[in-house]
Amino acid sequence: MRHRSFGLIFPVVAAAILSQSAYGYLDPGTFSVVGQVLAAFFTWVVLGFVFFKNFFVGLFNKFRKTPPSSPSGTLSTEQPASHKQAS
Helix, strand or coil: CHHHHHHHHHHHHHHHHHCCCCCCCCCCCHHHHHHHHHHHHHHHHHHHHHHHHHHHHHHHHCCCCCCCCCCCCCCCCCCCHHHCCCC
16 A cells, blocks of 8 residues: 555646646636536536436436335325315
8 A cells, every 4th residue: 555655646746746836827817717617527427427317317217117105105095184175
């Protein structure tokens, strides 16, 4: 394990020590564009995951032999006693 962490840290430290000035200019708007690209990417990943998960779950639910149960756990279509009409 020790050699592995050395292989990750050494190039970063060497680049920081041996680097020269780039004499470049980054426009202040550069980071807002980068932020927008990152936000769009992560949104795409999350929504893509949700879409494909729902697609495949719906696809496999088509082939179920038993109908899905109601939220209360019963398949009854009968109304509760409080909603029945008096005769």
